[in-house]
Amino acid sequence: MAGSKLIRGGMIVTSTDLYAGEIMIKDGRIEAIGKRLEAGEAEVVDASGCYVFPGGIDPHTHLDMPFGGTVTADNFESGTRAAAYGGTTTIIDFCLTSKGQSLEEALRIWQAKAEGQAVIDYGFHLMIASLGDEVLQELPRMIEEEGITSLKVFMAYKNVFQADDGTLYRTLVEAKRLGALVMVHAENGDVIDQLIREALAAGHTDPIYHALTRPSAIEGEATGRAALLTGLADSQLYVVHVTCAEAVQRIAEARSQGLSVWGETCPQYLVLDQSSLEQPDFEGAKYVWSPPLREQWHQEALWDGLRSGQLQTIGSDHCSFNFKGQKELGRGDFSKIPNGGPSIEDRFTILYSEGVAKGRISLNQFVDLVSTRSAKLFGLFPRKGTIAVGSDADLVIFDPSVTRELSAATHHMNVDYNPYEGMVVMGQPISVLSRGEFVIRDLTFVGRTGAGQFLKRSRFSGGEAVMEPEKRQTSARANT
Missing domain, CATH: 2.30.40.10 (Urease, subunit C, domain 1)
Structure with a gap:
């Protein structure tokens, strides 16, 4: 006690x-x-x-996750330890499923990864790969008994994670009925797949082509499509890792129409830009994640979205792969670079330093973005996300x-680089x-x-x- x-x-x-x-x-x-x-x-x-x-709540992490023939460098022990150093006391990680796999089996796998390892509290989002009869029968128990009240649908990663629009729509309908929040990775996976094929056929293999084959317009298109389906289903939608002006606009339009749509962005999209992928000697691979970094002008649209309330949360999308031995799997073929980067430790301070200290957002907005709104959206408030009598003492x-410099030499993430290397924060x-x-x-x-x-x-x-x-x-x- x-x-x-x-x-x-x-x-x-x-x-x-x-x-x-x-x-x-x-x-x-x-x-x-x-x-x-x-x-x-x-x-x-x-x-x-x-x-x-209040302790930070990171609504978007990927710990001990298999991807692209390898597994993330941070497991639940190292990842949550780094999160705690960064001011985060609760994470919600993504439990991946595959077509034909029961939700029960997927959940038990993820519970085994976290139990006895995590140093801070944690929950799970549950990925929906398909929505057959077995999954439909399992959903009520997952939500009511297991307390997993958010469902993730990928609109990208064709032939890996991507679900079709019918699955997304049916998930929205079931979520409305059962009381769950649907989350989407909003990119047009079919178009991306074609653009990647064309780029490789033309001999374009460098990391920058990861960004060039995933243009912001198709993130905007997918965001708008997901919002439209949400309206048809009279349901609720949370768009993860928003990166660009087009997606912010689609979310704002949906909200102006009275739709229950929320948006999350990440620190990397607020302070880094597409030019990072152009670094020589394959160094650009360190910045390969999806959706990709955008041209710098998109950053102001994201900050505007945070200030105006069209974007409501900050997730890290922490998905760490070492540069040596993991990112290097994509040398000579950008499509084989494991997608993801480390941000779980720096999420909290970057938003304070770039947001509050530079006058872009208020202290109260900062707390709402890094903690309170996630607690409300994901069924943790008022136990988490605030400082109130009866709440957990997080x-x-x-x-x-304090003024300090972010660096791989001093961070606590189990990864050999820091994407914010040399950045001075308050x-x-x-x-x-x-x-x-x-x-x-x-x-x-x-x-x-x-x-x-x-x-x-x-x-x-x-x-x-x-x-x-x-x-x-x-x-x-x-x-x-």
Whole structure:
């Protein structure tokens, strides 16, 4: 059982509030919030000069995942440890399935990967590869009993993950009926497959052609198509890793029509651009992920989307492959480069540094983007995603005055490069608590492998989950 702690001296920040206060933690939860609280036997933790944020929720990770003839460099132990160093206390990973495989079998495989390994709490999204009778029969139990209330459909990776539009539509219909949120990787996989064939036939094999064969227009097209099907099904849609102006526009149009559509972007698309893939000596392969990096002008469209609320969350899409021995599988053929990059550790700070510190978003927007909105959309609020009486004591003590340089030499991800190498950022998580226990304390890992718990999540409720009246009143009193 977590020991009692009193965090004092910091500025408490939620998606709606900013105030000086103290937080009493008992039995892994927040017991009281106020000023001049009695410490009693509680350990006093000094957060002077720091912000105290809710623990980050990363809604998009790929740990211990097979892809392209290899397996990601980070498993659930190394990946969640790095996440904790970066201020994230909850991840939701993608449980992959294949056609003909039962959902039960796929889930047990992913549970075996995570159980006894994760150092922070975790949940799963469940991939839908096909929707035959067996899968239809399994879905209610997955949602109601297993608490997996989000379903992923790929519109890309033809002959690997891609599902047809009929499967997407039927998944949307079932999700509406059962209370789940449908997630899509929105690219036109059929067109991409043809463009790749044409590029290779013409002798174009360098990493830059990964981007050139996946133009932004077909991400926009797929996003619009998914939104249209969502409207037909009267369902709900979450578009992962939005990269471009066209996709932001399609999401904004759908929302203006009253459709339940949300969008996620990732730090790499906010700060890196397509020119990274042009680096010589195959170095561009480090930046091969899907959808690809775009021309730099798309970044402002993404920031505009975050500011205006057309994009609601930040995921890392962490899918790490070493440059040596893994990315190199695609030398001479860009289509064989394992898709993915490492961002789980830097997601939180990059958004603070590039967003808050540079005046693009407010502190409250930052918290909503890195934590609160994901908790609401994915059935974790108010247990996670906020600082309130009764919520889990998942907290980040964050020093905004620190200036540091991101580098593979100092990161904790199990991968031999950092895509943000040399980038100077403002701010750093100093200490991180998961359910009242330190995972990171004064920049040092003090957590325990296997301490992370699997989270059964509640059904989708519109993305605007609210506290129960009694809890809301208690929290309001505590904040005065």
